[in-house]
Amino acid sequence: MGTGMRAIVVGVTFGMLLTLVGCKPAAPSGPAADARPKVALIMKSLANDFFATMAEGAQQHQATHAADYELLVSGIKNETDIGEQVNLVEQAVAQGARAIIVAPADSKALVPALRRAQSQGVLIVNIDNRLDADVVRQAGLQAAFVGPDNRDGARRVGEALAAQLKAGDEVAIIEGVTTTFNGQQRRAGFEDAMKAAGASIVAIQSGEWEMDKANSVAANLLSSHPKLRALLCANDNMALGAAAAVAAAGKSKGVMVVGFDNIAAIKSLLADGRLVASADQHADRLAVEGIELALASLKSGQPGADRATPVDVVTR
Amino acid sequence: MLRAEHLTKRFGSVTALADVSFDLRAGEIHALCGENGAGKSTLIKLLSGVHPHGSYQGRFELDGREANFASIRDAQAAGIAVIYQELSCIDEMSVAENLFLGRPTTRYGVFIDRGAAERRAAAALARFGVSLDPAAPMRSLGIGQKQLVEIIKALLRESRILILDEPTAALAEHEVEVLLAILRDLRASGIGLIYISHRLEELAKIADRVTVLRDGATVASMPIAAADPATLVRHMVGRDVAELYPTRTARRGPPLLQVRDLSVAAAGSGIRIEGVSFDLHAGEVLGIGGLMGAGRTELLSHLYGAWGRRSAGRVTLDGHRLDAGGPDSSLRAGLALVTEDRRRYGLCIEQSIGFNLSLSSLAQVSRCGVVSRRSEALRNDEWFSKLGVHATGLDAVVGRLSGGNQQKVVLGKALMTAPKVVMLDEPTRGIDVGAKMEIYALINTLTESGCAVLLVSSELPELIGVSDRILMLHDGRVTGTFSREQATPEVLMKAALGTAVVHTDAA
Amino acid sequence: MFGLKRGSAADLLVLLAVWAGLLLLFGQLSAGFLSPATLGSVANRIPALLLVATGMTLLMVTGGIDLSVGSLVGFCGTVVGVVMVDWGWTLPAAVACSIAVGLLLGSVSGLVSVKLRLPSFIVTLGMLEVARGLAFLAAHSRTKYIGDTIESLGTPIAGLVVSPAFLCALLAVALGQALLSYTVLGRQLVAVGANIEAARISGIAVDRPRIAAHALLGALTGVAAVFNCSRLGSADPNAGVGFELSVIAAVVVGGTSLLGGRGSVAKSFLGVLIVATLEAGLVQAGASEPLKRVVTGVVIVVAVLADTWRRRD
Incomplete structure (x- = not known):
């Protein structure tokens, strides 16, 4: 290949990249942008429908309140990429965000980065997954929490399932990333409900919030515990993976699956009974409530109070 | 049926073939002889299309019509097949799969039909009187059997001209007989064979004519009846040992390297060394000659600690034991090695x-x-x-x-x-005459300063011209030790071929 | 003139130019990019990357590779957490433990791969799983919050603008390049990677430098784990997932050959700068996560392609 040809290849590639980056979705710029406060929404894996819904809700809200604020939306590759989420917090600060709405991928490890942001005058609102209270206090972070009571929600999902179980039935829990607060809460809620129903929890394993992982975990549980009656999954992504494993094992009749989040993808599964129940924590509202709290605090100069959002159990 | 006229091939400034003409009749075995580097492999490469038409001068005629090969594929299509020393079979596949490699028997053009392939293979094997299981994996075969498979593979492609490059070099005695019998059958069926071998006694058994190449030119071509080994050797070596080699001036000192009854074996290699003994004195150049596979490189590598397991023998360097512990300890002891394959073992090329x-x-x-x-x-x-x-x-x-x-x-x-003993393995292979002379001069300077040199060379004139004494190896054994005065190419060649074990008093 | 051969200065300039280009480009795309805050965030991001990239360069020069560094960052970090939180030891003690654990696991990878003649790719793929598993075992699958003591490593020293972590990483880069250019071990690393047979015949005990490179990378990863903890203020067994790919990308962008025999720590340093700047810039330019990954992937391949072309001419 000639030198000219090579230069063209490199040139075209970078040109393409620039165009790609230039076509950014929601980052209006121009003179008006400067007056409005920038609010950064930092979520977890955008591969998860739950956060995609959350992002859509936030973008719709911004579109109807375009004059009030500018929205920066970002997320990470997978649920465990904490380093990247810390990076997103730092970049938001560097971009001059006035407020950060964050769904932390880890309940503790994000605190220092958020505290550094706060020390630069950025308002922090914690949504979805609650930061560890002790660590927040130790670090001196001020962050209002907007989100559901996960333990209560999980308990109620568990109860919906328990209605179809007898005492002594074997069940297993597929929990989320074990280092997250909401993961721990949901697991605890499931355990509460199962204990109350007298079911026997034969295994608790992590599916790390991901469909793939949960699918292989579920498949193994099904073969090692042939009498298993139900799989309680800490989110719907994992419930989808588990339901697929159940179908693959030919046990659709005998093994029930519940999830959490009520993402769009599970509608049909709920309808035909492959999924017994899930919890809707109104993802689209979650970010919006966080944004509204942040805007109000920015206006008043007062840190907002924690706000509990509703959780509804959905069955077929 | 094949005629090659006025072939000349140059690589840069080096002329590998100079105006060589050659012909082959149907139903004939035509042997090709010459030292390493005489031009045999270049001639084959022209014939088989490795060097495409246009990269050399001269022309080929096949059955009276002009035939020039632009690629290996062209030559194959014309019915020319080469069986190289390094066999190109695939060990992981079965005999049948190897036979039909590249042209598998298929069903509907997609699915490999293993059963049919094996039936066809069995038929082919039977036709040539070879008893092999077509389903057997190639790796389970001996080298001789693999070679037969390669030959049959070539014949299945309707090859009419078969070129065999040292086919018996790696074969045991009884395998050689089997191969020669098959080659005679082929000759009888009208196939033309070009047969390259260093084993002169073999040529007498099988060839019809012999052509000798030297320095890229044809020096003789005659019927086998006229070609006794002595004549052939004279033609092959031919030239005078000229002033290419500087006068040796170093004085011989006390023995530096002493090797006694050394026997070495290595797993996975047919080559072994048996009962080798010699002394190498300070200020001396000891040449080591022999044919390919005689164990020359292996002897050097073993002394250096890079090859083989010693089963017997004792080696001392300057009075200290040398246990082939590895290149690092050899270098510390004062023993250095310059390997034959520069790019692979000698240099970090980038x-x-x-x-x-x-x-x-x-x-x-x-x-x-x-x-x-x-x-x-x-x-x-x-x-x-x-x-x-x-x-x-x-x-x-x-x-x-x-x-x-x-x-x-x-x-x-x-x-x-700063070694005491330097071992040089083919130090002048593939380099031009000027550089050769500089390296000879360097060897002289080294020995004058009290170093001892162990020199392996396939070129007899170089061996004779540079060494003070020459040790000939055949099949891992010493078949002769000669002083410079005793060493004539004829004598050395005989020792290399193992036809006569000579122990002259040259110590 | 061996580690930094002729033409190497030109290579450095090319990489510097690419970096400057990225800075200008992102400066145009987003207004606040060329700010102290951005540079601060990049400087805070890279110490761990730099340390591991230094070790990875030395290993890749020998023709080896280590895929387990991400998991090792997670495991060594967990060790720091356990030592400081559960046992109440001091930070220096925790650092020592982290380095020791990194050194140990790195040496194990090296010994297994070299002595048992397995490709380092395979061995460290195994170690990737082993170390991650150990991290979860040691931490009981919980993040440990450490707090200010360890965060101070990542906070700028008063009056110096940069953090101790950053200084330490720079020091590692300098020492790493010196090792490669000026020491016998450095020569042996290059020789082994360029032609292991020739190196053996030249009298080099070829196993030693290869194992040493693995061990050194392990130790450096131990240090990197401490800095990663300092960035998170906590020890998270999930830390460092995918980290090995960022490191290898940076090293490769810096022109080190995956086949061994060629590499420069100084150029890996610029590779890290480029990768980190690209990351920060794409976030600030508002590129979505999928788009970021597409762009990063393309840039890596094009950078290496450009390097190969330059070399061939």
């Missing part, structure tokens, strides 16, 4: 001259593990000019140098360790 020169003697130019750039550069400069390396400087990348200059760098690397 690195600079300086990097390569000092690689074996980093300990001498460093303190506490830190290389002293100054003393390194001093030593490198000294050897760079002493060796007369032609390059822009020490920073030049070794891979861009000519073969001769690369060889000088490898030599320099070995000599920088």
